Amino acid sequence: MRVPLGLVDGDPRIGDLPELFVGSRATRRVTKPKPGSLRGACHCGAVAYEIVAPLAGEIVRCHCSRCRKARAAAHASNVFVSLSDFRWLHGDDQVDSFKVPDALRFTQAFCRGCGSPLPRVDPQRGIGVVPAGSLEDEPGIREGRHIFVGSKAPWFEIGDSAPKYDEYPPA
Template sequence: MITGSCGCGGIRFEIEKVTALTNCHCSVCRKTTGASFATFAHVRSARFKLLIGEDLINPGYEWTPGHARSFCNRCGSPAPKFVEATGMVSVPAGLLDGDPGVRLSMHVFTSSKVPWVDLNDDLPKYEKWVPGFVPRDLA
């Protein structure tokens, strides 16, 4: 089991298996994390278990109706979120305690990448959404 938690430990979860790790360079991820890009671990919902802290998860500001980034009400850490469009839980990878066992598989929203980050790896790079995974209401 891979475990994870928010900064204050009020939200704790365990993961049976991480399907993929992606770097998202979109402006929403940058602004909600404060980082140059956000790394997410994508987990099938059946393989994700929230242990404690459901009451601490703030659903977050809706930057467009129905779309927000959750965070911990107590410490402000980003929090795992179920994503309708993919049927998976997006877990901010920095919350993980150990090695998820997979390595980065792609970059998305490279059209919004900050100028001080260079992408010198051979991973697939998508200017926006991964083709085939565009949320219907944002297409």
């Protein structure tokens, strides 16, 4: 697959820029997404996935230091899905991860090629933790609660009225 170098897909200014070769046509297994599924991918296109059921709930914004470092941002915006509704379309062999040694559950999944954050599959809990920024389609849900605001970046001000929790919300 050839991907033009540029910041925004469809930007007419990137038409004359050189192209970047991504992946190998000879070895890439490509599965077609199911109609109506929600698709996502890494920045270079080497990894793609789909969610086959409509999303429920909200996009959760986590302000813990691990999520902030993993996303290099004020917070992570994640969607939680059942593993039965998640599948890799291609490039799952290009997904790598880093588990923080002292963390009970935190593991960061990313593309080996471009470093983009990717869904983390958690078979023990039967869930996928999907970075909302990796979604390519309209998810049909919006940002909701803020968690771990007790450890948020001191320079970041939360500017909405969504529920805020110092750690996990009550069960």
